[in-house]
Amino acid sequence: MSDRDPIVEGPLPPAALDDPHLQPLAKNPGRTEGIAALSMIVGFLGFLGFGFTYWINASTQWLALTLGIGMLGLGAGVIAWGKYLMPQGPFVEERHDFHSTEPERKAMTAVITERGGMVIKRRKLLTGLFAAGSAVMGVVLLFPLIRSLGPKPAKSEQTFGTTDNSLYTTNWRQGSLVTTVDGRQVRVDDLQTGGVLTVFPRGHEGASADQVILIRLAELGPNDPPYQIEAPGKTEWGVQGYVAYSKLCTHLGCPVGLYQQQTQQLVCPCHQSIFNVNAGCVPEFGPAARPLPMLPITVDSQGRLRANGTFNEAVGPGFWERP
Amino acid sequence: MIDKSLRWIDDRLGIAKGGRTFLDKIFPDHWSFMLGEIALYSFILLLATGVFLSLYYVPSAHEIVYHGTYVPLQGQRVSEAYASSVSLSFDVRTGLLMRQAHHWAADIFLGSIAVHMARVFFTGAFRKPREFNWLVGVSMLILGIVNGFLGYSLPDDLVSGTGIRIAFSIIESIPVVGSYLGFFLFGGNYPGSGVIIPRFFTIHVLIVPALIVGLLAAHLGLLVKQKHTQFPGKGRTEKNVVGTPMFPTFIAKTTGFLFMSTAVTFLLGGFAQINPVWQFGQYQPYQISYAVQPDWYMGWLDGALRIMPSWEWVGWGHTLPLMVFLPAVVFPGLIFTILMAWPFIETAWTKDREYHNLLDRPRDRPKRTAAGAAMLTLLLMVFFASSTDVLANFFQLPLEAVLWFFRFVVPLSPIVAYYLTYKICVEMREAGEDVGERKRALVVKRTAEGEYITEPSLPRPGDGHVELDAIPLPTFIDTAGPELATPGGVRRVIR
Ligand code: FES
Numbered sequence: 178m179s180d181r182d183p184i185v186e187g188p189l190p191p192a193a194l195d196d197p198h199l200q201p202l203a204k205n206p207g208r209t210e211g212i213a214a215l216s217m218i219v220g221f222l223g224f225l226g227f228g229f230t231y232w233i234n235a236s237t238q239w240l241a242l243t244l245g246i247g248m249l250g251l252g253a254g255v256i257a258w259g260k261y262l263m264p265q266g267p268f269v270e271e272r273h274d275f276h277s278t279e280p281e282r283k284a285m286t287a288v289i290t291e292r293g294g295m296v297i298k299r300r301k302l303l304t305g306l307f308a309a310g311s312a313v314m315g316v317v318l319l320f321p322l323i324r325s326l327g328p329k330p331a332k333s334e335q336t337f338g339t340t341d342n343s344l345y346t347t348n349w350r351q352g353s354l355v356t357t358v359d360g361r362q363v364r365v366d367d368l369q370t371g372g373v374l375t376v377f378p379r380g381h382e383g384a385s386a387d388q389v390i391l392i393r394l395a396e397l398g399p400n401d402p403p404y405q406i407e408a409p410g411k412t413e414w415g416v417q418g419y420v421a422y423s424k425l426c427t428h429l430g431c432p433v434g435l436y437q438q439q440t441q442q443l444v445c446p447c448h449q450s451i452f453n454v455n456a457g458c459v460p461e462f463g464p465a466a467r468p469l470p471m472l473p474i475t476v477d478s479q480g481r482l483r484a485n486g487t488f489n490e491a492v493g494p495g496f497w498e499r500p
Numbered sequence: 501m502i503d504k505s506l507r508w509i510d511d512r513l514g515i516a517k518g519g520r521t522f523l524d525k526i527f528p529d530h531w532s533f534m535l536g537e538i539a540l541y542s543f544i545l546l547l548a549t550g551v552f553l554s555l556y557y558v559p560s561a562h563e564i565v566y567h568g569t570y571v572p573l574q575g576q577r578v579s580e581a582y583a584s585s586v587s588l589s590f591d592v593r594t595g596l597l598m599r600q601a602h603h604w605a606a607d608i609f610l611g612s613i614a615v616h617m618a619r620v621f622f623t624g625a626f627r628k629p630r631e632f633n634w635l636v637g638v639s640m641l642i643l644g645i646v647n648g649f650l651g652y653s654l655p656d657d658l659v660s661g662t663g664i665r666i667a668f669s670i671i672e673s674i675p676v677v678g679s680y681l682g683f684f685l686f687g688g689n690y691p692g693s694g695v696i697i698p699r700f701f702t703i704h705v706l707i708v709p710a711l712i713v714g715l716l717a718a719h720l721g722l723l724v725k726q727k728h729t730q731f732p733g734k735g736r737t738e739k740n741v742v743g744t745p746m747f748p749t750f751i752a753k754t755t756g757f758l759f760m761s762t763a764v765t766f767l768l769g770g771f772a773q774i775n776p777v778w779q780f781g782q783y784q785p786y787q788i789s790y791a792v793q794p795d796w797y798m799g800w801l802d803g804a805l806r807i808m809p810s811w812e813w814v815g816w817g818h819t820l821p822l823m824v825f826l827p828a829v830v831f832p833g834l835i836f837t838i839l840m841a842w843p844f845i846e847t848a849w850t851k852d853r854e855y856h857n858l859l860d861r862p863r864d865r866p867k868r869t870a871a872g873a874a875m876l877t878l879l880l881m882v883f884f885a886s887s888t889d890v891l892a893n894f895f896q897l898p899l900e901a902v903l904w905f906f907r908f909v910v911p912l913s914p915i916v917a918y919y920l921t922y923k924i925c926v927e928m929r930e931a932g933e934d935v936g937e938r939k940r941a942l943v944v945k946r947t948a949e950g951e952y953i954t955e956p957s958l959p960r961p962g963d964g965h966v967e968l969d970a971i972p973l974p975t976f977i978d979t980a981g982p983e984l985a986t987p988g989g990v991r992r993v994i995r
Binding site: 196197198199220231234237238240241242244245246247248249251252253254255256257258259260263264265266267268269270271272274275323324326327328329330340341342343344358375383384385386388424428429430431432434446447448449450460462463464465466467493494495496497498499500 | 597735743819
């Protein structure tokens with residue numbers, strides 16, 4: 178600080194007590210002081226009240242009320258004191274430009290370029306080694322910082338990854354028993370037309386990637402003509418009027434939980450993507466771009482629903498490596 | 501006493517000179533300079549209540565059976581994070597008050613930052629020499645939003661869990677590195693190997709707050725070093741600051757203000773329920789609750805996600821979810837880049853390299869004001885777009901209509917806002933200086949000759965307010981009152 182405020186140095190400027198700059202703003206200082214004092218007393222009592230309400234373990238509202246009154250009262254009192262009873266000025270303080278003088282700037286630059294440059298130019302080897310060493314250090318230190326944090330995502334060819342390290346896999350296998358979240362096996366007569374159920378492969382109840390929404394579109398028996406949905410290549414992936422889709426929204430992975438029976442639509446509550454169940458859950462509205470992947474299902478001899486294969490694509494939101 | 505201890509310290513640290521300058525620091529008076537103080541005080545409150553919460557909150561996804569006073573949850577299997585969030589609300593005295601005050605303080609913190617920033621923007625306070633402080637401020641805003649989201653996620657309830665799921669999917673959408681980033685942050689595919697709650701906790705209570713504290717120190721340090729800006733007025737120039745001194749006047753006012761803003765936050769925390777996690781229930785990845793809105797500062801991102809058309813690019817064995825990447829990564833990235841770069845964009849435009857310590861009236865800079873209005877309009881519109889479903893329900897309109905409405909309004913409204921604001925500013929500027937001043941009533945009088953004349957009424961109180969000339973700050977040491985001679989020859993000094 179080369180150029181200090183002149184008022185800091187030298188004799189301190191005096192002012193007479195009746196200087197208008199030192200006068201309180203309040204027209205009637207005595208009255209204002211009274212009001213401020215009253216406010217502070219209210220605050221004081223408020224804090225006492227808080228102590229008391231805490232002691233008797235009163236409700237949150239009482240705690241907040243007493244604490245609030247305490248702080249409001251004390252705060253308002255101090256503000257009134259500062260605003261109406263303390264000198265308001267106006268006072269003035271000089272400002273100075275921040276920049277240094279030209280020679281000072283030149284000197285600073287010179288220190289860096291000349292003195293520093295000289296050291297570097299003389300010892301090119303050391304400079305290079307130090308730079309290289311620091312660069313390598315920076316890179317290798319990133320390994321534990323980033324790479325230790327989690328597994329690398331599995332490549333798509335590795336179909337046997339687990340759901341923990343692969344975005345392509347679920348725990349649905351050929352023959353997986355369809356179960357509810359509390360482990361109950363789903364039987365073919367569990368749902369009526371329009372019924373929906375969130376199901377998982379047995380042993381993985383509640384797992385995020387495995388959630389499937391099971392919908393009964395029609396109550397058909399084993400001997401009725403199969404219910405056909407209008408999705409090419411998947412028309413008979415359902416069984417006895419049941420269809421099953423991944424419940425992970427293809428937009429951002431929210432559970433697509435809302436089924437509207439009349440229109441046969443699934444609605445995602447997050448951003449209102451709407452999927453047409455009867456057409457293979459193609460998105461009809463909203464930001465989702467891809468249909469919900471369909472899970473082929475079948476019924477075993479004991480009337481239990483089972484997976485008839487697995488998803489033929491990655492479930493959930495899109496990502497770069499997804500083919 | 502004070503003199504002696506100051507001498508002792510000054511012998512060792514030499515604080516007297518700098519300390520005096522600091523106590524003498526002049527603060528110009530304007531109500532809008534208080535907005536930043538609200539942010540500062542809600543941050544202090546965040547730290548205080550946050551420390552309290554961290555004493556009871558357990559950052560663990562480990563499943564336990566809940567045994568506490570909240571009956572509906574008795575015997576249910578929940579995560580320790582969720583159980584402790586409920587317990588600290590019901591079983592710890594003042595716990596609920598602290599938790600809700602913490603949440604309110606976060607909302608107020610970000611809200612006051614936004615308004616403070618708008619003030620700085622529209623009055624041109626970010627101009628040379630204060631570009632650094634603008635950058636520091638925008639960084640704190642970004643960190644604040646990040647930390648708000650992280651803190652919101654910690655209770656592991658159904659609502660916040662959905663937010664974490666969405667965050668993972670957004671990270672996944674980033675080309676090339678997205679799935680790697682997501683896996684590293686979450687310790688694997690979503691929902692991760694149980695590390696996300698402890699990791700979010702560390703980031704929320706340690707890393708981000710430490711960064712904010714550092715930036716805050718820089719923000720205030722720069723404010724002291726560069727001194728406050730002021731509006732033009734009597735005796736105010738680019739070369740001075742006119743106002744009240746730090747000590748005692750400003751200290752008193754601002755301390756009182758600290759109490760008041762804290763009081764309001766606690767009253768909100770006690771009477772306005774916020775984020776009742778016990779009602780939402782433990783997060784389960786296959787469950788979702790309906791019609792929940794994120795905290796207000798996340799709403800604009802949610803809105804952008806909603807109105808985006810369903811574009812997903814697929815080719816060469818890759819997928820690029822543009823409908824996620826554009827609104828949730830590119831859009832906020834662009835907004836924050838523009839914010840950061842604004843001081844430099846403006847000087848590139850105006851070629852203005854001067855120091856600016858006097859503030860602009862927004863009307864005097866029509867283009868800047870119009871640009872700011874356009875930005876605010878854009879953000880407000882995407883914010884509204886985050887409640888398409890609520891609006892559709894409320895107005896009994898088809899969701900589709902509401903969505904298409906926003907798809908048009910969001911890109912068009914900033915243009916309209918720019919044009920209108922520009923016109924209004926130009927017109928106000930041309931109307932001259934006395935626009936906005938109170939009109940004086942005209943009084944009709946009858947003269948002695950029977951003529952009728954009008955003349956302006958007397959000024960209202962406050963209209964004819966005369967400001968004193970500013971004087972350098974006096975110390976009150978040498979103050980001597982007028983000397984009065986009293987009978988008996990003793991001179992009395994009035995103090
Ligand atoms: S997550 Fe389903 S619409 Fe966004």
